[in-house]
Amino acid sequence: MSDTGKDPFANLDEILSPETSVSSLPDEKVMIEKALEVLSQSSMSFSLTEMVTEHSLKIRIITTPREVSYVPESKDVYVGITAINPAQPAKFILLLADALLEAKLELDGYKQPPITEAREKYISMTAEKKARKVAHLCAIAFDLDQKEQFSGYRFIEEMNKLGHNRAMDVFIQNL
Amino acid sequence: MVWKQLTKENASAVLDKIGNDPHAIVFSKEFTEIAWDELSFYPRFDLYRLVNFATMPSFSMEYISDGKAFLPLDGTANPIYAINDEAPISLTKNNVVEYLDFFFSRVRGSDGDILLIKSPDDMPFLDSLDPAQQKSVRDSFKPLHIEDGNVPGQFIVHGTLFYSGCLISAILRVSSDGRLSFIERDMLLRNISFPQNTVSYYWMGE
Numbered sequence: 001m002s003d004t005g006k007d008p009f010a011n012l013d014e015i016l017s018p019e020t021s022v023s024s025l026p027d028e029k030v031m032i033e034k035a036l037e038v039l040s041q042s043s044m045s046f047s048l049t050e051m052v053t054e055h056s057l058k059i060r061i062i063t064t065p066r067e068v069s070y071v072p073e074s075k076d077v078y079v080g081i082t083a084i085n086p087a088q089p090a091k092f093i094l095l096l097a098d099a100l101l102e103a104k105l106e107l108d109g110y111k112q113p114p115i116t117e118a119r120e121k122y123i124s125m126t127a128e129k130k131a132r133k134v135a136h137l138c139a140i141a142f143d144l145d146q147k148e149q150f151s152g153y154r155f156i157e158e159m160n161k162l163g164h165n166r167a168m169d170v171f172i173q174n175l
Numbered sequence: 176m177v178w179k180q181l182t183k184e185n186a187s188a189v190l191d192k193i194g195n196d197p198h199a200i201v202f203s204k205e206f207t208e209i210a211w212d213e214l215s216f217y218p219r220f221d222l223y224r225l226v227n228f229a230t231m232p233s234f235s236m237e238y239i240s241d242g243k244a245f246l247p248l249d250g251t252a253n254p255i256y257a258i259n260d261e262a263p264i265s266l267t268k269n270n271v272v273e274y275l276d277f278f279f280s281r282v283r284g285s286d287g288d289i290l291l292i293k294s295p296d297d298m299p300f301l302d303s304l305d306p307a308q309q310k311s312v313r314d315s316f317k318p319l320h321i322e323d324g325n326v327p328g329q330f331i332v333h334g335t336l337f338y339s340g341c342l343i344s345a346i347l348r349v350s351s352d353g354r355l356s357f358i359e360r361d362m363l364l365r366n367i368s369f370p371q372n373t374v375s376y377y378w379m380g381e
Contacts, residue, residue: 009360010344015284016355018256062200065250065283072201072227083251085285092318102230115206115228126231133231 015084025086029062035093038150039100042143044136048100057103059096067091067162068100074106090153094162097140101133136165138171178210179223185209189223193245200236200247213275215270216240216353217262222277229230237281253353259353268321269329271349278355279336286339293319298337308341308367313373315363317344324348331358341365 025031036052039045051057055073064080067087073075077099081087087095106112110132113125138159147157159168180191186209193199206229210220217243226235238245239258255278258264263347266274272293281288291297295316301309320333328351336343342364348356 009338009362011285012338012360013357015282015289016252016357018252019355028267047354063249063251065248068234070200070227070230072206072229072234073204076198076201083249083285110207112229114214115208124213130231143285168369 005115009120011084027065031061031092032059032096034089035096036133037142038089038153039097039140040148041149042140044140044143046098047148048070048097049099049106051107055103055107057100059099060129067095069095071099071102071106074103077103088158090150090155090158091162093153094137094143094158098133098137105129105133124134135166135171138164138168142171142175143166176212177211178220181209181211182329189240189245192243193225194317202227203264214273216264216266216274216277216351217258218265220258220262223264228275239296248281248282252278252282256352256354264351264353266328266330266351266353268323268330271321271332274353275332275334275349277345278353284338290337290339292335292337292342302368311364312342315344316344317363322352324378335363336360337367340367342367350375 009115011039013172026034038051040049052059055075057077059077059079062070062078062080065082066080067082068080069078069153072081076117079086079095079099080090086092093112113122115122117125141155141159141164144150156168159165177245186207187204189209189310190202190207190230193202202225207225207227209223209225211223214220214222217239217249220239221242223238223240223245224235226233237248239248239254240246246258248254264274272291275291276293282289290298295301295313298312301312304312315335317333317335319335321324322331322333323329330349332347332349334347336345341362342362343360345360346358347357350356
């Protein structure tokens with residue numbers, strides 16, 4: 001770097017290193033337990049935590065290129081976090097809530113349309129499902145954000161970072 | 176990439192192989208489509224893209240495979256370097272840019288995506304920038320230039336990267352085993368606003 005100042009791209013060296021160090025995280029079980037504990041504090045997400053026990057949902061944390069929640073089957077719930085700079089607690093909790101909402105919708109009968117379905121019908125069915133999910137996620141984020149014990153988590157800010165800024169704005173405007 | 180779709184039977188066989196690993200991510204056979212493409216620098220290995228449409232948005236993962244073992248690409252350089260040793264990688268002056276493209280589009284930094292800019296006009300978001308920023312990008316851009324390194328099989332690549340809202344002029348060393356390191360990097364332009372998410376979602380059959 002020809003600049004005399006601090007190299008703003010120093011982390012690029014780490015990315016290219018042969019042994020990319022995966023950022024240290026608490027134990028998977030602890031992360032999941034803590035996240036469920038937080039979700040149980042909101043009336044908007046309490047039922048999701050009960051659903052985990054009731055339906056014996058299997059929750060796993062996986063390393064993925066991007067942060068993602070993934071529910072291939074209603075009883076298999078994945079939260080994908082990146083190896084470098086992984087999701088901070090609030091984002092992780094929201095990703096888990098997102099996955100649990102997906103599982104809930106599946107269990108409630110909102111099945112994903114088959115991939116052979118006509119494009120228009122596929123879009124309208126998935127859009128409806130997504131709208132339900134995101135609306136509920138906004139309610140969870142807002143409710144947790146209002147609680148004093150979670151004031152440092154900044155749930156609404158994390159919703160924006162997850163790309164739900166417009167949905168969050170609409171939700172707050174309609175309160 | 177020129178993705179080729181696997182038939183349902185072949186896709187099912189691939190999912191069976193991946194599913195043999197008890198730690199593997201579950202993909203539903205009913206909702207998953209698999210496409211593959213060759214990578215010129217891996218003579219024995221191909222790239223597979225699995226897209227599960229069971230969720231919205233769709234969930235995708237890429238794997239490198241010789242048809243027997245499937246190694247997931249997790250956003251770090253580790254699996255790519257592991258395959259480079261296993262395959263082994265075969266780099267030439269003709270395919271080193273393809274390798275860099277592959278590498279940077281699958282390895283993410285803590286500040287997001289790293290893009291190797293081969294031509295400013297190919298930047299996916301260029302049109303969304305205001306005219307002054309577009310001009311700055313075009314003026315700052317340094318074209319790709321490849322030369323042999325000091326060691327046989329090593330290449331030195333001069334080019335432009337986009338990372339963390341900045342254009343960076345970079346000189347990269349690519350060793351014969353595919354390891355990358357920076358020789359030099361300089362900020363060309365900062366505060367390029369990224370107007371849209373670069374996450375790709377896949378529609379069936381694409």
